[in-house]
Amino acid sequence: MTDPLIEQYFAQILPETLSPIQSASAYAPSNIALCKYWGKRQYSLNLPHNSSLSISLAHHGTHTQIQHSPDDQDHILLNQQEQPLNTPFSQRLLTFCNHFRRNQPLPLLIHTTNNIPTAAGLASSASGFAALTLALNHFFQLNLTSRTLSAVARIGSGSASRSLWHGFVYWFKGSHPLGNDSYATPLEYSWPDLRIALLQLDQRPKPISSRNGMNHTVDTSPYYSAWAELAEKDISALYQAINEQNFPRFGQIAEDNALAMHASMHAARPSLIYWQPQTLSQLHHIHHLRQQGLPVYATIDAGANVKILFLAQHQHAIETELNPSAIINPFSPNNPKIPLPL
Ligand code: PMV
Numbered sequence: 090m091t092d093p094l095i096e097q098y099f100a101q102i103l104p105e106t107l108s109p110i111q112s113a114s115a116y117a118p119s120n121i122a123l124c125k126y127w128g129k130r131q132y133s134l135n136l137p138h139n140s141s142l143s144i145s146l147a148h149h150g151t152h153t154q155i156q157h158s159p160d161d162q163d164h165i166l167l168n169q170q171e172q173p174l175n176t177p178f179s180q181r182l183l184t185f186c187n188h189f190r191r192n193q194p195l196p197l198l199i200h201t202t203n204n205i206p207t208a209a210g211l212a213s214s215a216s217g218f219a220a221l222t223l224a225l226n227h228f229f230q231l232n233l234t235s236r237t238l239s240a241v242a243r244i245g246s247g248s249a250s251r252s253l254w255h256g257f258v259y260w261f262k263g264s265h266p267l268g269n270d271s272y273a274t275p276l277e278y279s280w281p282d283l284r285i286a287l288l289q290l291d292q293r294p295k296p297i298s299s300r301n302g303m304n305h306t307v308d309t310s311p312y313y314s315a316w317a318e319l320a321e322k323d324i325s326a327l328y329q330a331i332n333e334q335n336f337p338r339f340g341q342i343a344e345d346n347a348l349a350m351h352a353s354m355h356a357a358r359p360s361l362i363y364w365q366p367q368t369l370s371q372l373h374h375i376h377h378l379r380q381q382g383l384p385v386y387a388t389i390d391a392g393a394n395v396k397i398l399f400l401a402q403h404q405h406a407i408e409t410e411l412n413p414s415a416i417i418n419p420f421s422p423n424n425p426k427i428p429l430p431l
Contacts, residue, residue, distance in 0.1 A: 091187070092133040095244060098267045099188050102237055107193055111156065113227035116425045117219030117252045118150035119205055121285065121388060121396050123343040124324040125350045126247050126260065128307040128317060135247040136271050138307070139320035140262040142327055143251040144285065147417050147424045149205045150252070151216035155228045158196035166200040185218065185245045189225055218245030219252030223428055235429050239272035255424045257331060259324075278331050281420045282401040286413035290367040291393040299391035302354060302361050309358040316353040320346065340386030340398045347388040365393040371411070378410055385411075 126141035158164055163186075165172045165179050172179045186197060201220070203213045222242040226233050233241065235253060239260075243250035251258040254275035263271030297305075307313050323346045330339035354361040368389065375387045375397065383406055386398045399407050404416065 094131070094134055094267060095188055098134065098240075098244070098269075099191070101267070101269075102233060102241070103189065103191075103231065107189065107195065107229040107231075109157065109195060109228050110230060112154065113224050114152065114154040115220045115223035115227065115428050116150060116152050117216045117223060117249075117427060118145040118147055118255060118424070119213060119216040120145045120248065120251050120258065121390060122248065122251070123339075123388065123398075124320055124327050124346050125390070127320075127350045127353065128303050128313060129247070130262075131266075131268070132304065134268045134271075135243050135250075136268050137247060137260070137262045138317045140324050141248075141251070141260045141320070142276075142324050143248070143258050143260070144283070144419050145252065145255045145258065146205075146216075146285065147255065147419050147421055149216075149287075149415065149417060150203075150425070151213065151220040152202045153217070153220040153224045154200045155221075155224045156198045156200075158198045161194075161196055163196050164198045166198075168202055181245075182217075182221065185221060186225065188244065189229060214246040215248040215252040218242050218249035221245065222249070223253070227428065232430065236272045236274070238429070239274075240268055243268065243271060243273075253427060253429055255427065256419060259328075276328075276331065279420050280331070280334060283336075283419060284399050284401055284404060284407075285417040285419060286397045286399065286407055286411065287415045287417070288371055288395040288397065288411060289414040290371065290395060291365050295363060295392045297361065297363075297391075302363070302391050305361055306354050306357045310353050310356045312353045312356040316349060319349055323349075336400055337384055340384065343388050343398060344386040347390075351389065363392050364389070368393045368395060371395045374411070383407075383410070 120143040122141045122143045124142045126137050128138040130136050130138050163183060165182060205213050219242045222238055226238055239250045239253055251260050251273045257276040257278055258273050259276055260273035323342055327342045330342060372387055375385055378385050388396050
């Protein structure tokens with residue numbers, strides 16, 4: 090059953106009938122928030138309590154191709170493997186496509202490839218829904234603006250609203266009841282020396298989805314309102330640090346913000362803990378490296394994996410000390426092209 094608010098939102102932006110082309114494809118990068126989104130003021134449209142700011146993960150993301158189905162059923166391929174249509178993954182994806190198709194019989198063949206582990210705290214849903222939104226926009230010749238595409242991707246997964254651009258992206262929380270003003274926009278700042286490393290500590294899917302985790306935190310954590318207030322202050326301070334390219338300040342705000350988000354979940358009833366022992370030991374290691382004079386900062390999403398922020402001149406030390414599974418240059422001139430309208 091479709092949510093009436095979602096139906097209302099899509100009725101505002103879609104034509105009466107869709108005119109698909111033969112095939113469309115799109116790439117979108119994953120992103121990690123430096124000031125996190127945690128908690129919704131409205132559940133079905135993913136309208137957040139606080140604004141957030143992210144950095145995109147360059148070539149770590151999702152390619153999605155959409156074609157007409159060869160028969161009268163939908164088909165979903167994830168990393169070349171056909172998925173049963175009744176899995177939560179397929180259902181979420183098809184529900185999203187149905188917002189576009191409404192009652193039109195348009196069976197699709199959707200082929201999606203992730204070059205990051207699905208559901209391991211590395212935000213594959215962000216790049217997944219962003220790439221799907223871009224591919225659907227092209228496939229159905231919708232010509233939606235980038236703001237609308239961001240708001241649409243947000244309905245798939247909140248953080249997907251920020252995955253339509255490379256670099257720094259700011260998602261305004263907005264206040265419109267249908268979320269017309271809750272979209273993301275890229276920041277003009279480039280920081281060519283900034284690097285992100287992924288410490289892959291746990292490849293298992295997280296035990297509780299970020300959707301359920303944040304709803305539980307909003308509903309039960311006595312610290313939730315403090316978190317939402319703090320996030321608004323952090324985002325202004327972070328914006329300022331980016332503007333000044335003040336790396337220690339930038340890194341410290343991002344790390345503090347992530348730990349404050351986790352504190353809000355740790356205080357939920359019952360407590361929600363995504364960390365594993367290795368998460369905490371890496372945090373201590375990073376604090377120790379900082380005390381020794383290496384400017385390195387951590388951020389952690391709804392999972393056990395740690396992502397780190399550092400500058401290019403320290404790459405060798407980071408590789409030696411932390412053995413990352415990937416190092417990302419978010420402002421590389423070779424980043425894959427994102428097919429986004431102006
Ligand atoms: O968009 P979701 O439902 O995957 O939630 C993302 C939540 C965090 O990754 C923890 C924070 C964020 O802003 O990306």
